[in-house]
Amino acid sequence: MTAIIQIKNLKKSFENHEALKDVNLDIHQGVIFGLLGPNGAGKTTLIRNLTQIYRPDSGDIFFKGEKLQPKHILNIGYMPEERGLYKKMKIEEQLIYLGRLKGLSAKEAKEKVKKWMDHFEIQSWKNKKTEDLSKGMQQKIQFIATILHEPELLILDEPYSGLDPINANLIKDEMLKMRDNGTTIIFSTHRMESIEELCEEIALINNGEIILQGKVKEIKEENKQNLYNITLSSESKWSDTLNNKYPAQQVEENVYQISLHQNNSNELLLDIIHTKASVIGFNEILPTINEIFIQKVKNYQS
Amino acid sequence: MNKIWLIIKREYITRVRTKSFLISTLIVPLAIVGLMAASIWIAINSNEKVTIAVKDDSHLFEDKFRGLDQGETLVFKYKKNSDLDELKQQVKNEEIGGVLYIPDIDIDHPKGIKYYANNQLGPTTESVISNALTDVVKSEVLKREGYDIALLKKLDETVGFESIINEKEKSGMSDISSAIGYIMGFVMYMFIFIYGAMVMRAVAEEKTNRIVEVMLSSIKPFQLLTGKVIGIGLVALTQSILWFGAIICAQFILGLVFAGQIQQVADMQTMNVGSNPSEAAVLEAIEALKTLDLSRIWISFFFYFIFGFLFYGAQFAAVGAAVTDDTDANSYTLPISMPIIISIIIMSVAVQQPGASVAVWGSMIPWFSPVVMPARIPFDVSMAEQIISMLILIVSAVAMIWLAARIYRVGILIQGKKVSFKDLGKWIFSKY
Known part of the structure; x- marks a missing residue:
């Protein structure tokens, strides 16, 4: 997989704090990439470097192997966490204007606005002013403004913040569709639930440093603690013999959690079967990204 | 760009x-x-419309009020032969606006000039009349003393000057x-x-x-x-x-x-x-x-x-x-x-x-x-x-x-x- 974004030794500081300390990061083409981190970790600063709002103090950013430069604005779509539109402007005009600022011609901008407004079935709203729209509607418009120029790289900073579940779902579906069409999406958030269902790759940023990065599956594998849940039928019970060999913790009725030091799950199963207990469930417990995140941040702090 | x-x-x-x-x-x-527009309108309409009969017993003013007529707003009528009481009656009947009565005055002490009317004159019209009277009396005195009136009129003009800046007249x-x-x-x-x-x-x-x-x-x-x-x-x-x-x-x-x-x-x-x-x-x-x-x-x-x-x-x-x-x-x-x-x-x-x-x-x-x-x-x-x-x-x-x-x-x-x-x-x- 080729990288659409390569960040090398990126540093950025403000008056009296280092917002990014030597960040190295590759983001592969065609994935949904989760950028995680607690508030104030440096997510927005990193994104503002990618969108060329800030200039790095040192280090380089490459877009598809080329040094990032103003012409790449057309290839990048950005929806900041703090969103806004011109209140007094009509929707259609506003979208065309924002599209043209990205570098679309007047004709292209017009066609694309029409296409997306049709797509979201909001053609009838085109002559309304933003201030007359509901919040959910404004969010749709904002999203259209971000993807209007059909960028190869889409950067969404806390895209779900302030969204109702319906619009959040809508945006999620759009993201998946765009990913399938080859768009790379950087999804920045401090809310982990949304990451697991969407992102293939993540980077965890804390205090201006990347402390973890890679594929979600691999990260989970690396950080698992060999925990297993065993569910027994209601008549069976976890015998003392078993408990001597495998100290278990009953997490629910008939559900026992066991930590295996070596990966000898077959042996465990055989041992259970010997006690005549009937097993109706056996599964490995992988840590959630949230757990890994909290663990890593804690480790980092200590 | x-x-x-x-x-x-x-x-x-x-x-x-x-x-x-x-x-x-x-x-x-x-x-x-x-x-x-308002200031023009006010300027036009602020003039009272008044016809004034002039009864002049001194015979000094015969032609002097002719030139002072201002369209319809101010009209002077020089009445040589009318009787003053008759004119006053006309004022009462509102046939004319007023009567300016000039008795046979002494130009050294021009006293006794009177204006009879039902309404007070405005300050503008008043000063028009007063200026005309002053002008005539002044000329009469000067004439008697042997001065050249035409010359004096000429001297009355303001003397201006032209500025020439960078060789251009301004x-x-x-x-x-x-x-x-x-x-x-x-x-x-x-x-x-x-x-x-x-x-x-x-x-x-x-x-x-x-x-x-x-x-x-x-x-x-x-x-x-x-x-x-x-x-x-x-x-x-x-x-x-x-x-x-x-x-x-x-x-x-x-x-x-x-x-x-x-x-x-x-x-x-x-x-x-x-x-x-x-x-x-x-x-x-x-x-x-x-x-x-x-x-x-x-x-x-x-x-x-x-x-x-x-x-x-x-x-x-x-x-x-x-x-x-x-x-x-x-x-x-x-x-x-x-x-x-x-x-x-x-x-x-x-x-x-x-x-x-x-x-x-x-x-x-x-x-x-x-x-x-x-x-x-x-x-x-x-x-x-x-x-x-x-x-x-x-x-x-x-x-x-x-x-x-x-x-x-x-x-x-x-x-x-x-x-x-x-x-x-x-x-x-x-x-x-």
């Missing part, structure tokens, strides 16, 4: 289309035209120059203030409604700031042109509509003043206007308007970016508005004494020159001086935009923090 143009276009079009722009553009010329132009200078300086002052504040609000609005981050991912802060200042500056320019245009048109139309009446009012005023012939003064003023280099005045006006606005608009934009709420804004606009107010003071000196050193220096310093220099142009400032002033202003405007953009790019992304002047200084030198 293309993107700055997009910004300019949006800033311009969205503002020119608003109702408030339309209303303010219409109301000001309408108000001025209304004032002009008769009687300093009043007109002052007036034009003052109007231009004042218009400049007003527009910088009103539209400068508009730039500030527009920037602050983008900051508070958070669209600015979306904008900055597409364009550079410098482009956004420049486009904004130029766009709003063009709105100001459009409005000033519309105002000037409307007022000039209105003056022309009013001139046609009220042509007769205006002449009449002018005549009246001349008469009241006494001897100064109005036509000569008007002609002189027109001559003076002709000798003024109008194209230079206009070009200079637009130049100083555009660059003065860039210079000040950039500062207002920087403040708009730095502040988070309106109450903060006031303390920051003070350093911007002080020089504008000072330039109005310098300008009022400049239109009286265009060569005064404060005026000359004022037209060089970029904080004052947009207001002071246009006020001095009608007085024939030397070309070299003007070019130097223009160059200083161009360089300063560009420098100010650069400086403002540095404050702007930092301030516009900072939310909810109170900013000090020290911070602004830091921002200018920080790298973002």
Whole structure:
């Protein structure tokens, strides 16, 4: 997989704090990439470097192997966490204007606005002013403004913040569709639930440093603690013999959690079967990204 | 460049289309035209319509009241043969407005002249009559003493002089120059203030409604700031042109509509003043206007308007970016508005004494020159001086935009923090 974004030794500081300390990061083409981190970790600063709002103090950013430069604005779509539109402007005009600022011609901008407004079935709203729209509607418009120029790289900073579940779902579906069409999406958030269902790759940023990065599956594998849940039928019970060999913790009725030091799950199963207990469930417990995140941040702090 | 143009276009079009722009553009010329029309109307209708019979027992005034008739508003009838009581009766019957009774007076002690009427005369008419009486009595006395009346009349005329500036005749132009200078300086002052504040609000609005981050991912802060200042500056320019245009048109139309009446009012005023012939003064003023280099005045006006606005608009934009709420804004606009107010003071000196050193220096310093220099142009400032002033202003405007953009790019992304002047200084030198 080729990288659409390569960040090398990126540093950025403000008056009296280092917002990014030597960040190295590759983001592969065609994935949904989760950028995680607690508030104030440096997510927005990193994104503002990618969108060329800030200039790095040192280090380089490459877009598809080329040094990032103003012409790449057309290839990048950005929806900041703090969103806004011109209140007094009509929707259609506003979208065309924002599209043209990205570098679309007047004709292209017009066609694309029409296409997306049709797509979201909001053609009838085109002559309304933003201030007359509901919040959910404004969010749709904002999203259209971000993807209007059909960028190869889409950067969404806390895209779900302030969204109702319906619009959040809508945006999620759009993201998946765009990913399938080859768009790379950087999804920045401090809310982990949304990451697991969407992102293939993540980077965890804390205090201006990347402390973890890679594929979600691999990260989970690396950080698992060999925990297993065993569910027994209601008549069976976890015998003392078993408990001597495998100290278990009953997490629910008939559900026992066991930590295996070596990966000898077959042996465990055989041992259970010997006690005549009937097993109706056996599964490995992988840590959630949230757990890994909290663990890593804690480790980092200590 | 293309993107700055997009910004300019949006800033311009969205503002020119608003109702408030339309209303303010219409109301000001309408108000001025209304004032002009009203003052003409009042001048015309303030004259009472009165017919006055003159009963003259001294026989000194026989022809003197003929020339004083003013159309229908004031008519004198010289009644040689009527009886005074008969005339008084006519006044009672309201056949005539009044009777001026002049007994056989002693010109050394002209007493006993009376006016009989039902209504009091207005002060204007009163002074017209009193002037005529004085004139005749004075002439009679002088005649008796053996003076040449014609010669004395001639001596009554004011002696003027012609100024020759740079080998060009400029008769009687300093009043007109002052007036034009003052109007231009004042218009400049007003527009910088009103539209400068508009730039500030527009920037602050983008900051508070958070669209600015979306904008900055597409364009550079410098482009956004420049486009904004130029766009709003063009709105100001459009409005000033519309105002000037409307007022000039209105003056022309009013001139046609009220042509007769205006002449009449002018005549009246001349008469009241006494001897100064109005036509000569008007002609002189027109001559003076002709000798003024109008194209230079206009070009200079637009130049100083555009660059003065860039210079000040950039500062207002920087403040708009730095502040988070309106109450903060006031303390920051003070350093911007002080020089504008000072330039109005310098300008009022400049239109009286265009060569005064404060005026000359004022037209060089970029904080004052947009207001002071246009006020001095009608007085024939030397070309070299003007070019130097223009160059200083161009360089300063560009420098100010650069400086403002540095404050702007930092301030516009900072939310909810109170900013000090020290911070602004830091921002200018920080790298973002």
